[in-house]
Amino acid sequence: MYDLIIIGTGPGGYEALLNALRLKLNVAVVEKSKLGGNCLNRACIPTKYYRAGSHTIEKLDKLEKYGIQLEVKGISFKEAKKHKDEAIAFFRKSLSQLLKSKKTPVYRGIGKIIDKNKVEIIKEDGTKEIIEGKYILIATGSVPTSVGGIIPDGEYILTTENFIEDLEELPEQLAVIGGGVAGCELGYIASVYGSKVTVIEIKDRLLPISSISTEVSKNLMRKFKKAGIDIRLNVYVKEYSVENGKVKLILSDGNEIVVDKVLLSVGRKPNTENIDEIGIEKDERGFIKVNDYLQTNFENIYACGDVVNSPMLAHVAAYEARVAVGNIFGKEKRKRDYSIVPWAIFTAFEIAHVGLTEEEAKEKGIETVSGYYPYTYNEKAVDELEPEGFVRLVFEKNSKQIIGASIVGIEASEIIHIMAYAIKNKMTAQEVHDFIYFHPSLSEIFIYATYDIVVGKLF
Amino acid sequence: MYDLIIIGTGPGGYEALLNALRLKLNVAVVEKSKLGGNCLNRACIPTKYYRAGSHTIEKLDKLEKYGIQLEVKGISFKEAKKHKDEAIAFFRKSLSQLLKSKKTPVYRGIGKIIDKNKVEIIKEDGTKEIIEGKYILIATGSVPTSVGGIIPDGEYILTTENFIEDLEELPEQLAVIGGGVAGCELGYIASVYGSKVTVIEIKDRLLPISSISTEVSKNLMRKFKKAGIDIRLNVYVKEYSVENGKVKLILSDGNEIVVDKVLLSVGRKPNTENIDEIGIEKDERGFIKVNDYLQTNFENIYACGDVVNSPMLAHVAAYEARVAVGNIFGKEKRKRDYSIVPWAIFTAFEIAHVGLTEEEAKEKGIETVSGYYPYTYNEKAVDELEPEGFVRLVFEKNSKQIIGASIVGIEASEIIHIMAYAIKNKMTAQEVHDFIYFHPSLSEIFIYATYDIVVGKLF
Numbered sequence: 001m002y003d004l005i006i007i008g009t010g011p012g013g014y015e016a017l018l019n020a021l022r023l024k025l026n027v028a029v030v031e032k033s034k035l036g037g038n039c040l041n042r043a044c045i046p047t048k049y050y051r052a053g054s055h056t057i058e059k060l061d062k063l064e065k066y067g068i069q070l071e072v073k074g075i076s077f078k079e080a081k082k083h084k085d086e087a088i089a090f091f092r093k094s095l096s097q098l099l100k101s102k103k104t105p106v107y108r109g110i111g112k113i114i115d116k117n118k119v120e121i122i123k124e125d126g127t128k129e130i131i132e133g134k135y136i137l138i139a140t141g142s143v144p145t146s147v148g149g150i151i152p153d154g155e156y157i158l159t160t161e162n163f164i165e166d167l168e169e170l171p172e173q174l175a176v177i178g179g180g181v182a183g184c185e186l187g188y189i190a191s192v193y194g195s196k197v198t199v200i201e202i203k204d205r206l207l208p209i210s211s212i213s214t215e216v217s218k219n220l221m222r223k224f225k226k227a228g229i230d231i232r233l234n235v236y237v238k239e240y241s242v243e244n245g246k247v248k249l250i251l252s253d254g255n256e257i258v259v260d261k262v263l264l265s266v267g268r269k270p271n272t273e274n275i276d277e278i279g280i281e282k283d284e285r286g287f288i289k290v291n292d293y294l295q296t297n298f299e300n301i302y303a304c305g306d307v308v309n310s311p312m313l314a315h316v317a318a319y320e321a322r323v324a325v326g327n328i329f330g331k332e333k334r335k336r337d338y339s340i341v342p343w344a345i346f347t348a349f350e351i352a353h354v355g356l357t358e359e360e361a362k363e364k365g366i367e368t369v370s371g372y373y374p375y376t377y378n379e380k381a382v383d384e385l386e387p388e389g390f391v392r393l394v395f396e397k398n399s400k401q402i403i404g405a406s407i408v409g410i411e412a413s414e415i416i417h418i419m420a421y422a423i424k425n426k427m428t429a430q431e432v433h434d435f436i437y438f439h440p441s442l443s444e445i446f447i448y449a450t451y452d453i454v455v456g457k458l459f
Numbered sequence: 460m461y462d463l464i465i466i467g468t469g470p471g472g473y474e475a476l477l478n479a480l481r482l483k484l485n486v487a488v489v490e491k492s493k494l495g496g497n498c499l500n501r502a503c504i505p506t507k508y509y510r511a512g513s514h515t516i517e518k519l520d521k522l523e524k525y526g527i528q529l530e531v532k533g534i535s536f537k538e539a540k541k542h543k544d545e546a547i548a549f550f551r552k553s554l555s556q557l558l559k560s561k562k563t564p565v566y567r568g569i570g571k572i573i574d575k576n577k578v579e580i581i582k583e584d585g586t587k588e589i590i591e592g593k594y595i596l597i598a599t600g601s602v603p604t605s606v607g608g609i610i611p612d613g614e615y616i617l618t619t620e621n622f623i624e625d626l627e628e629l630p631e632q633l634a635v636i637g638g639g640v641a642g643c644e645l646g647y648i649a650s651v652y653g654s655k656v657t658v659i660e661i662k663d664r665l666l667p668i669s670s671i672s673t674e675v676s677k678n679l680m681r682k683f684k685k686a687g688i689d690i691r692l693n694v695y696v697k698e699y700s701v702e703n704g705k706v707k708l709i710l711s712d713g714n715e716i717v718v719d720k721v722l723l724s725v726g727r728k729p730n731t732e733n734i735d736e737i738g739i740e741k742d743e744r745g746f747i748k749v750n751d752y753l754q755t756n757f758e759n760i761y762a763c764g765d766v767v768n769s770p771m772l773a774h775v776a777a778y779e780a781r782v783a784v785g786n787i788f789g790k791e792k793r794k795r796d797y798s799i800v801p802w803a804i805f806t807a808f809e810i811a812h813v814g815l816t817e818e819e820a821k822e823k824g825i826e827t828v829s830g831y832y833p834y835t836y837n838e839k840a841v842d843e844l845e846p847e848g849f850v851r852l853v854f855e856k857n858s859k860q861i862i863g864a865s866i867v868g869i870e871a872s873e874i875i876h877i878m879a880y881a882i883k884n885k886m887t888a889q890e891v892h893d894f895i896y897f898h899p900s901l902s903e904i905f906i907y908a909t910y911d912i913v914v915g916k917l918f
Contacts, residue, residue, distance in 0.1 A: 011898060022915040039898070040838075048899055049842040053525030060527070065546075066512030067539030067652070068519070069532035080526030087841050094836065098917075193526070315898035318906075322893070342897050352897070377553065379499075382546050383508040414873050417894075417902045421880040424894070434781070435876075435883070438801050438811070439470060439498070439774035440507055443876045447777075456481040458557075 002028045004328070005119050005133035007111035007275075010037020011044075012139035012305030012317035014095065019325035021102050028131060029104065030111035030121060035095045038141050039314040040088060042165040047185055049084045050164075051346040054192035062385045077170045077193040107131060113138075113276035116298045135300045135328050138288060139321065140275060142268040142306035148237055150177065150264055156242045157262045160186060170195045171260035175249055177237055179206040183265040184220065184347040190263075191229050198230040198257055200237060200249070207345065213357045215392065216408055223348040223388075232257075270307045283309060292335035294324040302328065311341055342420040344413035349389065352416035355404030355423050358394050367397035371429065373449040375409045379440040386410040391449045393419065393432070400429040400453060415443050429453045461487045463787070464578050464592035466570035466734075469496020470503075471598035471764030471776035473554065478784035480561050487590060488563065489570035489580060494554045497600050498773040499547060501624040506644055508543045509623075510805040513651035521844045536629045536652045566590060572597075572735035575757045594759045594787050597747060598780065599734060601727040601765035607696055609636065609723055615701045616721045619645060629654045630719030634708055636696055638665040641724040643679065643806040649722075650688050657689040657716055659696060659708070666804065672816045672865055674851065682807040682847075691716075729766045742768060751794035753783040761787065770800055801879040803872035808848065811875035814863030814882050817853050826856035830888065832908040834868045838899040845869040850908045852878065852891070859888040859912060874902050888912045 003025040006013045013029060014036065020027040034041045060072055099106055109123035113136060121129045144159040146152065152159045158167065160182045172195065176187040179201030191197040201208065205217040206224065224231055232251065239250040240262070249257045270286045281289040281297045287309035294302050302324040305317030320336060327333045344352040361368045375381040375389035389409015395402050405419035422432055433454040437444035451458070462484040465472045472488060473495065479486040493500045519531055558565055568582040572595060580588045603618040605611065611618045617626065619641045631654065635646040638660030650656040660667065664676040665683065683690055691710065698709040699721070708716045729745045740748040740756045746768035753761050761783040764776030779795060786792045803811035820827045834840040834848035848868015854861050864878035881891055892913040896903035910917070 018910070018917070019914055022910060022917055024915070044899055045838045045842065048839065052842050052844070053527070056522060056525050057527060060529075063515060064538065065542040066515050067535040067537065067542070068512070068516060069535065069538075070519075071530040071532055073528035073530055076526040076528065078526065079523065079528075083524040083526070090841065091836075091838065313898070315895055315903065318898065319895045338895075341895050344897050344900070377550075379504045379550065380507060382549065383504065383511050385511070411870060411873055413897050413900050414870050414902050415876070417874070417877045417896055417900070418880055420894070421877055421884070425880070425884040425886075427884075435879070436774055436778045436797075436800050437876055438803050438872050439772070439777060440503055441803070441872050441876070443873050444774065451477070451481060455478055456483070458477070458481055 001117070002026050002131065002133040004028075004135045004137060004325070005030065005111075005131060006137045006139060007119065008037060008139035008141055008305070009035050009095070010139060010141045010305065010317065011039045011314040012141070012321045013037065013137070015318035015321035016137050016139060016304065016325050017104070019322055020329075021098075021104070023325070023329050025329060027104055028107060028133065029099070030107045030109065030119060032108070032110045035092045035106070036088075038161070040091055042161040044314050045091070046084050046088055046164045047189070048346060049087055050080060050189045050193075051185065053080050054189045057192050059385065065385055075193060078168055080193070081168060110274075111140075112274060113278055113280065113301065116278060116300060135302065137321070137324055138275060138280075138296070138301065138303040138307055139305045139317065140271045140307055141317075142312060143271045144264070145267045145269045146264060147177075147266045150237060150240060150262075152264055156247050157264055160263065160265050163263050172196060173259040174198070174261050174263060175200060175247070175257055175259040176263045176265060178265040178267070179203075179231070179233075180209065180265065180267070181207065181345050183263070185345065186263060186265065187229065188224070188227070188347045191227050196228070198232060198259065199224070200232045200235060200251065200257075202234070202236045204233050206231065207351075210360055211353050211357055212351070213359060213392070213406055216351055216406055219408055220348055220351070227348060268306065268312060272307050285309070293327045293333055294320055294336055295327070310336070310338055311343070313341065313343055315343075316341060340420050340424050342416045344416065346413070349408045350410060350412040352407045352412035353405070354416050354420045355402070356394060357404055357406060361394060361403060366403065368394050368403070369397050369400070369453055370394045371449040371451070371453050373445045375442070375445070377448075378442060378445055380442050381410065383440065384410060391445045393429075393446070393449050395429050395453065401426055402429065402432060409442070411442050418443055418446065460576070461485050461590065461592040463487075463594045463596060463784070464489065464570075464590060465596045465598060466578065467496060467598035467600055467764070468494050468554070469598060469600045469764065469776065470498045470773040471600070471780045472496065472596070474777040474780035475596050475598060475763065475784050476563070478781060479788075480557075480563070482784070482788050484788060486563055487566060487592065488558070489566045489568065489578060491567070491569045494551045494565070495547075497620070499550055501620040503773050504550070505543050505547055505623045506648070507805060508546055509539060509648045509652075510644065512539050513648045516651050518844065524844055534652060537627055539652070540627060569733075570599075571733060572737055572739065572760065575737060575759060594761065596780070596783055597734060597739075597755075597760065597762040597766055598764050598776070599730045599766055600776075601771060602730045603723070604726045604728045605723060606636075606725045609696060609699060609721075611723055615706050616723055619722065619724050622722050631655060632718040633657070633720050633722060634659060634706070634716055634718040635722045635724060637723065637725040638662075638690070638692075639668065639724065639726070640666065640804050642722070644804060645722060645724065646688065647683070647686070647806045650686050655687070657691060657718065658683070659691045659694060659710065661693070661695045663692050665690065666810075669819055670812050670816055671810070672818060672851070675810055675865055675867055678867055679807060679810070686807060727765065727771060731766050744768070752786045752792055753779055753795055754786070769795070769797055770802070772800065772802055774802075775800060799879050799883050801875045803875065805872070808867045809869060809871040811866045811871035812864070813875050813879045814861070815853060816863055816865060820853060820862060825862065827853050827862070828856050828859070828912055829853045830908040830910070830912050832904050834901070834904070836907075837901060837904055839901050840869065842899065843869060850904045852888075852905070852908050854888050854912065860885055861888065861891060868901070870901050877902055877905065
């Protein structure tokens with residue numbers, strides 16, 4: 001009997017494995033597809049690879065400013081895909097080698113919990129095997145959803161996973177249904193690599209998420225338009241058909257769009273169908289119900305990541321895995337805590353956020369003051385030829401304690417953690433301002449974004 | 460009579476100006492050369508511009524991995540210099556516009572304090588003007604030093620300032636005297652832009668600074684050698700001569716080197732000669748003596764930046780300026796505090812540091828444990844095609860409180876601030892580990908660099 005059986009090797013399962021191995025546990029993993037799960041194979045990591053490529057492509061025109069004389073001979077998504085696959089394979093191989101060196105068994109197939117201590121592995125060839133564990137961690141992640149009867153076929157109608165994992169060549173014309181995170185990320189990549197892109201969004205702005213301020217959305221829409229991306233807001237796809245190798249979309253405003261392929265990116269749902277036969281409790285949307293310790297209604301069965309109703313983010317899954325394994329085998333139990341979850345989006349801009357926006361604070365009845373500073377006047381940003389972006393810091397009005405930060409611009413996804421630490425440590429505008437930041441760095445923008453509040457306005 | 464006269468417009472003077480303007484003071488500035496001082500015109504900002512260029516050049520070969528097919532037609536330092544000058548001019552112009560819009564007088568010339576409330580401006584044409592101020596801030600910065608009788612002539616023997624501000628074309632062969640920060644930064648830039656570079660260092664390693672661990676120096680030397688840079692350690696220049704347009708250096712080990720130009724980068728000294736006629740106290744090295752509030756022996760005269768005996772860093776100068784102006788005109792006085800000063804070096808690697816190294820802690824009798832993690836296994840670093848680097852975190856052994864961090868690799872100079880905040884807030888390895896970092900980010904390396912300490916070793 002294993003100490004722990006982990007079902008799924010995505011960011012949750014992988015992190016749980018790392019913890020179990022470090023605790024010298026007798027652990028087994030179950031994986032129905034590629035090691036590393038969605039995040040590694042068909043979401044975060046390959047997306048950021050393509051994004052790094054597209055960001056580089058965008059910058060080529062500016063390189064003469066560094067005295068670099070270039071001739072661009074071609075831009076090949078196919079080549080990028082090949083090398084993306086190599087980068088991903090490196091991480092799969094690392095994981096595979098770790099498992100081998102630790103003699104950790106990997107059961108290939110779908111894991112189904114058939115008893116509180118038993119997982120049945122349903123292999124691709126239909127054969128079955130049952131393994132036993134004292135504890136089980138469900139980390140099976142999520143799958144793309146659909147809307148309005150649009151059915152992905154992997155050829156004309158692609159899921160984000162089809163796009164990221166399988167697509168060898170970009171279509172000439174791509175329609176993206178859904179202007180959320182994945183739609184804005186992949187749509188922009190496709191645009192830079194050469195597709196003519198149309199984004200269709202049912203709400204009134206791109207990234208219509210509460211923690212994305214309208215200020216950020218507006219900046220992004222301006223940049224998308226500049227890149228030649230056609231944005232259709234406040235509409236949805238009423239009907240669609242595939243004819244003569246083209247997809248025709250009829251929108252709710254009556255307009256028609258004809259494209260080569262459609263990317264459907266309207267969200268994800270927990271991958272919890274057929275996960276068990278023992279009555280693990282789920283909510284109406286399929287999320288596994290867990291208590292504060294990530295324990296299901298079976299005391300030896302835990303769950304983490306996208307199967308649990310918490311922010312659907314890889315780093316939240318990994319965090320939950322650390323908490324869950326700690327709660328099972330560690331010295332002390334602790335409750336999961338999502339009060340500070342920094343996150344980022346990589347589209348035409350790098351966008352990062354933590355805590356509350358001014359709008360969210362207002363809804364909660366918190367009075368705020370905010371500080372702003374543009375990248376334009378930051379010497380590092382100018383040296384890097386990347387002067388687009390800004391920082392917005394949000395403080396509680398009386399205490400001047402920091403409660404939120406939004407950053408648009410290069411390295412937003414890194415420097416956001418400085419403000420996340422500030423929130424964690426309940427720092428005030430004065431403390432953020434007084435800190436010594438390296439010069440020249442992007443991070444020193446935090447000094448300038450707090451000047452108005454701490455010292456006084458310049459104009 | 461002005462409220463405040465600021466002598467010098469470098470990072471100290473500029474920051475003091477910003478504070479004074481925000482406090483609605485009647486302020487005047489004195490500048491003998493270009494607005495923005497050394498940092499903007501001939502040190503930090505242009506160096507990081509060239510470094511951004513050289514880093515980009517180094518990466519060109521890898522861009523096929525993003526599907527980018529290029530032909531490099533040429534690399535021109537001269538072109539880079541032209542655009543570098545434009546970038547710098549943008550900031551000078553911003554400062555100039557700010558001064559104009561605030562109607563702040565700029566007195567062009569050397570400022571000499573001739574009475575505790577009077578500054579005499581000695582203009583380039585020899586004429587003089589006297590202005591009066593309630594308070595005076597000395598922020599005249601530093602100038603390059605020399606060693607062993609080597610005299611910079613601006614043609615064959617260059618100071619770092621000659622190199623950064625004036626040099627239009629790189630020499631074929633360049634010898635750099637001094638393997639410290641400026642030598643390693645500029646030497647590497649010259650090498651990438653096409654010079655054959657030799658670095659001559661009197662000590663036994665590059666970057667022979669206490670807060671640079673030998674681990675970091677070793678990594679750097681390996682990379683320098685790979686780039687074809689000739690490193691001569693444990694030697695100094697015994698004699699030199701200029702003959703037939705070449706410089707011949709005779710080293711202390713008997714070897715001879717013949718090059719086209721020499722860059723002398725052996726340090727800087729405070730620019731405090733002839734600064735006053737009233738007996739402002741200085742130490743034996745020329746640093747102005749100030750108390751904890753940055754006040755000189757005259758109660759209305761303050762000093763900040765390189766003229767004061769504190770870390771010779773632009774961001775320390777700016778910090779001191781904020782403290783000094785706050786102490787003169789603000790609500791409460793505070794003491795200058797250098798306990799947490801992050802800093803970074805941009806050479807073959809980006810290198811950043813804050814707090815204590817293991818070696819420094821040992822010297823202070825502090826027992827430590829440390830955590831390490833390489834960039835190689837960080838997904839973001841791989842996506843960015845930048846998998847070289849590592850993080851070393853240092854903790855006090857019993858409390859596991861973080862006391863230092865060294866980072867080598869991309870964005871080291873940004874993510875170092877996260878660890879600087881951790882030190883500031885006396886966070887433990889457990890707290891650094893438990894934090895939720897965005898995935899994929901470089902910042903999440905901090906989770907992995909603390910695993911051994913917090914959970915247990917993997918191998």
